[in-house]
Amino acid sequence: MYRLLLRAFPREFRRQFGTDMTALFAERRRDARRAGAGQYLAFWSRTLIDITRHGVAERRAMKRKRGESPMRSFFQDMRFALRLFRRRPGLSATAVMTLALGIGVNVAMFSVINGVLLRDLPFPHPERLVRVGETGTSTDNWQPFNAGNYVDVQRETGDAFQALAAYRIVPAATLTGIGEAVKAGTVAVRPEFFDVLATAPAMGRPLTATDLDTSSRSVVISDGFWRGKLGSDPQVVGRSVELDGQQWTIVGVLAPDAEYPSGVELWKPMVFSANDLAQRNSWSLNVIGRLRPSITLEQANASAKRAMSLVAASHPGPEPRSAIVVNLREDTVSLVRRDLVFVQGVTALILLIACANLGNLLLATATARHREFSVRAAIGAGRARLVRQMLAESFVISAIGGSIGAALAFLIVPALVAAYPGSLPGRERIGVSGFELVVAIGAALLTNVMFGLAPALLASRTKLTNALRPSPGAGASPIARWLRNGLVTAEVVMTLSLVAGAGLLIKSFATLTAQPVGFDTRNVLAAYMQVPTPRFPTEGERLRVFESLLDRLAQEPDVESVATTLPLPFDGSGTGLALRWDPALGFSGSAAASARFVSPRYADVLSVPLLRGRFIAKDDRPEAPLVAVVNESFSRQYGRTRDVIGMRMRRTENGPWITIVGIVADVRANFLQKPRPEIVFPVAQTALAAGNFIIKTRSNPTQFAHRVRQVAHDAYPNVPMGRIEPMDVIVGDSVAQRRFNMSLLVALALLALLLSVIGIYGVMAYVVTQRRREMGIRVALGAHPAQVQALVVRQGLIPIVIGIAGGLAGAWFLTALLTKELFEIKPHDPWTLAASAVAFLAVGLAACWLPARSSSRVNPVEVLRAE
Amino acid sequence: MTRAKDNVDAFLPLKPVAFHVLMSLADGERHGYAITQEIAARTSARMRIEPGNLYRSIKTLLDDGLIEESSGKAADSCDERRRYYRITALGRRAASAETARLEELLADAKGKRWLKGRA
Numbered sequence: 001m002y003r004l005l006l007r008a009f010p011r012e013f014r015r016q017f018g019t020d021m022t023a024l025f026a027e028r029r030r031d032a033r034r035a036g037a038g039q040y041l042a043f044w045s046r047t048l049i050d051i052t053r054h055g056v057a058e059r060r061a062m063k064r065k066r067g068e069s070p071m072r073s074f075f076q077d078m079r080f081a082l083r084l085f086r087r088r089p090g091l092s093a094t095a096v097m098t099l100a101l102g103i104g105v106n107v108a109m110f111s112v113i114n115g116v117l118l119r120d121l122p123f124p125h126p127e128r129l130v131r132v133g134e135t136g137t138s139t140d141n142w143q144p145f146n147a148g149n150y151v152d153v154q155r156e157t158g159d160a161f162q163a164l165a166a167y168r169i170v171p172a173a174t175l176t177g178i179g180e181a182v183k184a185g186t187v188a189v190r191p192e193f194f195d196v197l198a199t200a201p202a203m204g205r206p207l208t209a210t211d212l213d214t215s216s217r218s219v220v221i222s223d224g225f226w227r228g229k230l231g232s233d234p235q236v237v238g239r240s241v242e243l244d245g246q247q248w249t250i251v252g253v254l255a256p257d258a259e260y261p262s263g264v265e266l267w268k269p270m271v272f273s274a275n276d277l278a279q280r281n282s283w284s285l286n287v288i289g290r291l292r293p294s295i296t297l298e299q300a301n302a303s304a305k306r307a308m309s310l311v312a313a314s315h316p317g318p319e320p321r322s323a324i325v326v327n328l329r330e331d332t333v334s335l336v337r338r339d340l341v342f343v344q345g346v347t348a349l350i351l352l353i354a355c356a357n358l359g360n361l362l363l364a365t366a367t368a369r370h371r372e373f374s375v376r377a378a379i380g381a382g383r384a385r386l387v388r389q390m391l392a393e394s395f396v397i398s399a400i401g402g403s404i405g406a407a408l409a410f411l412i413v414p415a416l417v418a419a420y421p422g423s424l425p426g427r428e429r430i431g432v433s434g435f436e437l438v439v440a441i442g443a444a445l446l447t448n449v450m451f452g453l454a455p456a457l458l459a460s461r462t463k464l465t466n467a468l469r470p471s472p473g474a475g476a477s478p479i480a481r482w483l484r485n486g487l488v489t490a491e492v493v494m495t496l497s498l499v500a501g502a503g504l505l506i507k508s509f510a511t512l513t514a515q516p517v518g519f520d521t522r523n524v525l526a527a528y529m530q531v532p533t534p535r536f537p538t539e540g541e542r543l544r545v546f547e548s549l550l551d552r553l554a555q556e557p558d559v560e561s562v563a564t565t566l567p568l569p570f571d572g573s574g575t576g577l578a579l580r581w582d583p584a585l586g587f588s589g590s591a592a593a594s595a596r597f598v599s600p601r602y603a604d605v606l607s608v609p610l611l612r613g614r615f616i617a618k619d620d621r622p623e624a625p626l627v628a629v630v631n632e633s634f635s636r637q638y639g640r641t642r643d644v645i646g647m648r649m650r651r652t653e654n655g656p657w658i659t660i661v662g663i664v665a666d667v668r669a670n671f672l673q674k675p676r677p678e679i680v681f682p683v684a685q686t687a688l689a690a691g692n693f694i695i696k697t698r699s700n701p702t703q704f705a706h707r708v709r710q711v712a713h714d715a716y717p718n719v720p721m722g723r724i725e726p727m728d729v730i731v732g733d734s735v736a737q738r739r740f741n742m743s744l745l746v747a748l749a750l751l752a753l754l755l756s757v758i759g760i761y762g763v764m765a766y767v768v769t770q771r772r773r774e775m776g777i778r779v780a781l782g783a784h785p786a787q788v789q790a791l792v793v794r795q796g797l798i799p800i801v802i803g804i805a806g807g808l809a810g811a812w813f814l815t816a817l818l819t820k821e822l823f824e825i826k827p828h829d830p831w832t833l834a835a836s837a838v839a840f841l842a843v844g845l846a847a848c849w850l851p852a853r854s855s856s857r858v859n860p861v862e863v864l865r866a867e
Numbered sequence: 868m869t870r871a872k873d874n875v876d877a878f879l880p881l882k883p884v885a886f887h888v889l890m891s892l893a894d895g896e897r898h899g900y901a902i903t904q905e906i907a908a909r910t911s912a913r914m915r916i917e918p919g920n921l922y923r924s925i926k927t928l929l930d931d932g933l934i935e936e937s938s939g940k941a942a943d944s945c946d947e948r949r950r951y952y953r954i955t956a957l958g959r960r961a962a963s964a965e966t967a968r969l970e971e972l973l974a975d976a977k978g979k980r981w982l983k984g985r986a
Contacts, residue, residue: 009919013922013923013926016926017922017925017926020898020899020922021918021919021922023899024899024900024903024918025918027900028903028917046915046917047917050917050918050919050920053919054917054919054923055919057923058926
């Protein structure tokens with residue numbers, strides 16, 4: 001072992017003192033071992049330091065004595081490498097860009113992963129932050145909290161939680177009055193929210209219980225909002241801004257990077273009305289909490305479950321309810337973790353492909369310089385020296401490629417984060433900073449070794465006689481040929497896997513979005529409006545606002561029909577209800593369904609067919625008997641033994657009966673879930689404060705948006721209109737995540753394909769050039785050029801075909817990982833795999849044939865003469 | 868012919884390790900392990916010389932002619948394969964010159980006020 005370490009010293013020194021040093025070492029080690037484990041460890045560290053220090057020092061001293069500067073050979077190598085680099089600009093540029101792309105995408109992905117998955121949430125003791133949810137009988141799918149339950153649980157769990165806070169993301173507020181109107185991500189929070197985060201605002205104060213007074217309109221803003229939209233106004237605390245048409249007072253500005261949830265800019269107080277607290281059968285609140293210092297997750301879970309069972313006892317509902325507590329960070333990132341790691345894996349594959357390319361490149365050029373190396377060896381360069389020289393050449397490529405790659409990452413990361421639909425959790429913490437650059441440098445050095453070492457070792461195995469013989473032909477040694485073919489095969493395997501995976505995602509996305517949605521989105525505009533309850537305290541007044549606007553909009557020449565609905569299909573929101581059946585019907589239990597509240601022309605606007613009975617009508621007023629319409633899925637589930645039309649149900653124990661009067665076709669809530677049972681209520685018979693106007697226009701809906709806002713403003717200047725977008729966009733946004741994943745993977749697969757094609761083409765071109773002499777001879781001996789080409793192409797295709805076989809196997813494995821992403825497509829979809837294989841075969845064929853063709857138009861006389 | 872004194876001045880100041888090795892060999896021939904042991908004993912284990920350090924020093928001393936390899940065996944004859952070293956006349960002169968230099972230096976240092984209480 002020591003003998004190996006002694007190689008740090010120059011050879012002559014070793015020869016002179018090696019034995020003695022080893023003997024001395026052995027005796028020292030014996031003494032150290034006897035002295036105990038600690039001493040032994042200290043001994044080894046002393047030994048290593050000694051070897052390193054003195055080995056290097058002795059070498060330098062020797063060099064100095066010989067008159068060489070110790071660093072000289074290194075600089076010589078570098079100068080030579082740079083000269084070589086400049087002399088082959090095309091080759092060098094290709095090599096550098098290949099590596100730059102490989103390293104660039106990797107560093108970019110790693111930066112994202114670092115920011116999202118690895119860095120902690122920027123709050124004190126982030127490990128104590130948790131999310132709490134309600135569950136039914138099985139804890140597998142847990143859901144948001146009910147307001148009343150939240151208040152009770154908060155009261156009962158003071159032992160485990162230092163603070164517990166509910167929040168709900170609300171539609172983005174529109175800031176007006178300062179330049180152009182802009183939207184800002186908004187969340188409504190309970191005052192305990194800032195206690196949970198344990199972060200004090202940089203300016204002003206957080207929201208407190210006093211802000212729950214419905215007349216106060218206090219808001220806390222983010223640092224980004226302050227700088228970007230308010231111009232870093234130093235007098236911001238106490239300043240008033242117009243949000244959604246109302247005046248709000250800014251009471252605090254958070255510190256930079258201290259936002260939760262990600263991407264939010266405004267924090268408003270969440271006020272519970274008496275109705276909110278009394279109603280125990282709607283669930284829409286997110287709850288986060290901070291555990292007390294010595295409380296574990298299990299204890300918190302026990303406490304929460306205990307509290308929920310108390311709630312269930314005093315408010316029995318149709319289902320037993322419980323609670324679950326999970327670590328907040330885990331919960332937030334677990335959704336994206338899988339995706340991010342998967343993409344990082346893909347970029348790592350791309351880097352490997354780039355390295356394979358470069359390896360082949362260096363191998364090819366090295367075997368071409370066979371003669372040069374042999375001559376060098378003859379005049380005294382040791383093998384180590386030659387290897388060092390070649391490593392210097394690959395080092396130049398790595399250094400330049402790595403730098404460009406890091407610069408690329410710098411550009412890619414912001415673009416990636418911006419393109420991501422919604423907001424990546426922790427995206428404020430993503431950036432290409434020092435740590436990521438160190439990773440980039442490490443990657444560059446590692447790849448340098450990976451693609452530079454093998455060719456260097458191979459090329460330096462020179463025998464003088466070999467070199468002085470006439471040109472040996474392509475891939476002088478069988479090992480070089482094996483290595484070359486092996487690299488090609490490896491590239492094909494990796495690329496084909498990626499291409500097949502991308503193909504599957506494309507097919508899956510197409511299948512997903514091809515599903516019929518159940519309504520017509522053409523020319524439909526959706527506008528969200530929230531009626532402020534302080535100014536319109538009664539249901540009647542609020543209803544009048546909606547109906548008045550419906551009338552005004554209906555009179556616009558551009559409008560075919562208009563209605564209101566809550567929720568809007570495909571906007572990601574929804575409420576669940578459980579209603580009790582009329583006991584006279586004979587079945588127990590409740591009807592569980594999603595709820596929708598609409599105005600009479602809803603079915604017209606969205607072209608939803610009525611199947612039986614009647615739809616909501618103008619006469620269904622608050623004074624009239626309560627009615628509802630159900631969808632086909634509901635009818636199928638509950639109308640098996642008798643027609644649902646005419647059945648009665650009610651929302652509370654002794655409430656008014658609601659009669660089902662009609663059945664409509666199913667309308668999807670999103671692409672992913674099959675339509676579920678739904679009950680449609682007249683908005684006139686419900687106490688709502690918000691709704692979406694859906695407007696069917698005769699022409700382009702986007703241009704009408706302006707007019708809608710104007711009409712609303714003219715009628716009710718104090719009632720803000722929120723988001724206005726065409727239905728097409730809203731439907732498209734619902735699959736934005738999947739579209740993004742697919743696009744990203746397709747882009748990466750194309751990059752891999754590009755690199756592979758360049759690599760394989762380059763290798764084939766080189767090999768064919770080396771075989772010119774052989775081809776010339778064959779043609780001179782009477783072979784038809786086409787036959788010669790065919791021979792070369794056939795031999796070149798072999799590693800590619802093997803690669804395709806391996807690639808299909810790789811695709812099998814890779815696509816199994818994608819199963820969760822795929823919608824109704826089996827991961828081993830034969831068509832996609834076959835298509836990928838065929839495509840690759842065509843590509844490989846072209847990459848082999850083109851160089852063969854151009855090279856075989858060779859004049860045999862010329863080639864032979866050159867020898 | 869340069870005077871002997873000028874000869875040895877070229878070697879001063881001696882590196883500490885080199886000086887210790889010379890001191891060690893002043894009493895007789897030794898091999899590497901014995902040199903390190905003697906130094907450790909003499910300095911009460913304050914100086915611990917690792918093999919790399921030691922043999923570099925020995926190499927330099929050999930090259931400069933201050934020590935030489937010894938053909939004969941010395942007191943502890945337990946290992947014949949080891950190389951034994953002994954100090955040369957030049958080495959003795961160099962060591963004594965270094966001692967003189969250090970004495971002068973020490974005398975100067977003691978004259979300074981910082982060594983209060985140590986006459």
